[in-house]
Amino acid sequence: MLGRRLLLLFVVAFALGGCEREQRSTGFRVALLSPGPISDAGWNAAAYEGLLAVRDQLGVEVSQVETRTPPEFEEAFRDYARRGFQLVIGHGFEFQDAAAKVAPDFPRTVFLTTSGSTVRPNVAPLVFRLEDATFVLGYLAARLQPDGKACAVGGMDIPSVRGTFVAFEAGAKHARPDYPVTVSYIGGWDDLGAARAATLALIDRGCRYVFQNADAAGPGVFQAARERGIYAFGSNRVQHEVAPTAVLASAVIDIPHAFVAVARDVKDGRFQARPIEETMADGTIAVVYNPALAAVVPADVRHDVDALAAAVRARTVAVPYAAL
């Protein structure tokens, strides 16, 4: 009899203690789910800098976790939300489905995905239109060597990455309508060897300017470029520190600025779930040159590129944006 009562007590305690919907709140807390290592000097590193900026500028508590697969996305979203984090950022297009799935259970947490189009009462995409900058880089490549070829190496073939390549090619064709651009994907974000091999193959087929958007595998692209003496373009963050002799310029996102703005809105209760778009016109997206290789770009080309960037900012040139 006593045993059965104890068992019942145990079951009740278990059920109560394990309630997944509990929401404890102690101060404002922000979490980041990165799809790769924050040491990638690119996409993930930039997001981590953004998270630290939120911590320092708003004086709030932050946390970060590396998540690789949709089940891990969901697990991390759920865990942060149940622990009462008010803002959880899934860093990439791929986090949308998990955010939409978890969000109804945690109405008091805002789920932000960087890229995407999914909007729910507490889910919103923060879209970085890196296309603005890759368009300018494509134009730069085609102007530097009008009879050459350019190429791009990506991690996974997802809209947010493909979009940067489409704009890169459109930029090149803006300079010369039949400028050839070849694209290759390695099917993941970590394999430096695969990125290097893919780049070498593209160079063997005549590529002279390579743009990479492969996160932690990106340095493999720079390595190949350095080996064969061609120039590369970085993405998401200033990347000429990674390969000072190979990276001519980078398409850069000012993620700290964007994260702080959103986090401040959420913190102050002013946040409205809607697609947020950051562009070159806002100053969040930019092209940053490698000062050590400034001599590679002739003055007239530099002038025209700057003029094109101004036109992109003024929206007098149409940059193709990815449908997300």
Next chain:
Amino acid sequence: MLRALAAVVVAFAASALVLLVSGARPLPALAALVAGAVGDRFALTDTLLKTCPLLLTGLAVALAFRCGFWNIGAEGQLLMGALAATAVGRTTGAATFPLPLLAALGAATAAGALWATLAALLRVLRGVNEIVATIMLNFIAARLVGWAVHGPLMEAAGRYPQSDPVPTAALLPMVAGRVHLGVALAAALAAVIWALLFRTSVGFRWRVVGDNAQAARVAGFSPERAVLTAMLASGALAGLAGGIEVLGVTGRLFEQFSSGQGYTAIAVALLARLHPAGVTLAALFFGALAAGSGAMQRVAGVSAVFVAIVQAGTLLALLALEASRGRTIAAAEHP
């Protein structure tokens, strides 16, 4: 049991040292690890969900190793199982439950068995080293999954390299919360594999072939047949692991589907000394470690890299203590 406890203590002490080097505070970090593994129902659920594929692939590896076949291909067999379960689950999903589920699980089992048999045939007929063959088949399976989710199985929206969700009629029922029936199935299969290995003539042949193929041949057993049947069973288990992962956890297939469970399975099997009961415990341990390490990042702010070091260090400590136990026993037997 006492020795296992000692191993865990040593492992935690070593981990604490690593954490100290990383700049994290070791005690809160390890507390987060434990809480994230067994602290509450959320943690226990995560541990069980992460144990399930490790248990099945661990059994697959242990069974193959017992037969002297170095099956490094549980990863590829798991992926083929996931691929088959998704394809069949999506096409038969309109029928009434449980037909689509059974069809999908059957397809996963068959696909895993087929993938493993390829390597077994290569060795039996052509003398191809099975380690090389199974590793290469892993790469092919990963590429096949990548191709499928960019091609025929890609979601209708065409945005992300993943399949559309498998219809509900093909999904595994939930036992409690997010814990699906596959967990119970895996536990039952551990018992079945134990019985198969130690209580049937088939299992006896596998073990004899694994211990000494020459002696098996002299005794009238065909090592070739034993390897083929063992790999059929091994691949079936690993394939089922992939199928259950799709039908119980992810609900769909996507690129980079496995986070390396098929490789962790080798550590699980070796730590368990290839015994099904041990595999169950080892899989639980690795499942708990995987669940807890996620929490260690989220709660204690330890970076993913150091979490990986702690995981590997724990395994090494356990193996080292296991090895020293082996020596002690050997010394006692042969003074």
